[in-house]
Amino acid sequence: MKLKFTKMHGAGNDFVVIDGVNQHIDFTPAQWKLLGDRRFGVGADQILLVEKPTEAGCDFRYRIFNADGGEVEQCGNGSRAFVKFVSEKGLTDKRSISVQTKAGVIAPRLEANGSITVDMGAPILEPGRVPFETEGLHGEQQGSDTLWPLVLELGGARESVLISVVSMGNPHAVQIVDDVETAPVELTGPLIEHHPRFPKRVNAGFMQILNRQHVKLRVFERGVGETLACGTGACAAAVAGIRRGLLDSPVRIDARGGQLSIAWDGEGTPVWLTGPAVTVFEGEIEI
Numbered sequence: 001m002k003l004k005f006t007k008m009h010g011a012g013n014d015f016v017v018i019d020g021v022n023q024h025i026d027f028t029p030a031q032w033k034l035l036g037d038r039r040f041g042v043g044a045d046q047i048l049l050v051e052k053p054t055e056a057g058c059d060f061r062y063r064i065f066n067a068d069g070g071e072v073e074q075c076g077n078g079s080r081a082f083v084k085f086v087s088e089k090g091l092t093d094k095r096s097i098s099v100q101t102k103a104g105v106i107a108p109r110l111e112a113n114g115s116i117t118v119d120m121g122a123p124i125l126e127p128g129r130v131p132f133e134t135e136g137l138h139g140e141q142q143g144s145d146t147l148w149p150l151v152l153e154l155g156g157a158r159e160s161v162l163i164s165v166v167s168m169g170n171p172h173a174v175q176i177v178d179d180v181e182t183a184p185v186e187l188t189g190p191l192i193e194h195h196p197r198f199p200k201r202v203n204a205g206f207m208q209i210l211n212r213q214h215v216k217l218r219v220f221e222r223g224v225g226e227t228l229a230c231g232t233g234a235c236a237a238a239v240a241g242i243r244r245g246l247l248d249s250p251v252r253i254d255a256r257g258g259q260l261s262i263a264w265d266g267e268g269t270p271v272w273l274t275g276p277a278v279t280v281f282e283g284e285i286e287i
């Protein structure tokens with residue numbers, strides 16, 4: 001079929017966005033993967049599919065597929081691209097919409113200055129609390145946060161990294177590093193992503209704290225690899241730092257591809273993600 005798509009990005013995290021309201025889309029994981037392939041397809045970190053909602057009270061449903069073809073629960077940067085897309089395509093005249101996702105309902109809002117703020121819902125802080133054994137190491141509760149030692153096999157050596165486990169509907173393992181530029185993201189990112197501690201794999205965040213309201217962040221994303229920005233990763237990093245008493249809301253997140261802002265008032269309250277969304281080009285592909 002001839003498929004119309006729009007190429008977009010949010011702080012460098014790039015997407016192929018598809019109108020599934022006016023086109024009937026029912027692809028296999030291999031077709032989703034092809035769309036994301038930078039050699040044989042269009043190329044993107046994620047593919048976003050916009051559909052009519054199946055949940056009462058929602059304006060749309062949006063589904064997210066990683067570059068590896070797997071469907072996932074949530075995408076923060078994608079939610080901003082999504083709201084810009086439905087506005088530009090005239091699929092709605094609302095500036096604040098209610099969107100059904102695999103992880104629940106989120107509420108992105110187009111601001112007058114062109115930026116977009118998204119109510120990403122409350123972080124889920126329990127999933128990692130299940131006691132687990134990794135080579136005899138147990139998860140440790142430290143302060144109000146759960147810090148887990150993760151033992152990584154690096155060649156013949158073993159390295160233990162302390163991570164915070166935070167879910168934004170999708171799983172994140174966040175660690176604090178001295179310098180994101182020299183952090184071993186390419187080396188340990190895949191080891192964390194595929195660690196047995198995370199049966200559904202995990203997004204691995206590497207956060208450098210500059211001051212109590214400003215961090216640098218790199219994320220090795222599940223199903224993709226390192227991206228230029230990760231919205232839910234930014235949410236998870238800010239939540240982890242605030243819970244550990246190291247950060248104060250709002251937090252400025254410097255990703256390699258751009259700047260995001262996260263606000264969070266504590267457990268049980270929603271995380272607010274603010275940042276840009278850019279339309280790069282329109283296209284059509286035979287798939």
Ligand SMILES: N[C@H](CCC[C@H](N)C(=O)O)C(=O)O
Nearest residue numbers: 075076077170221222231232
């Ligand atoms: N790779 C993520 C999905 C996309 C998240 C990221 N692009 C964002 O902006 O939140 C996962 O497998 O959970």
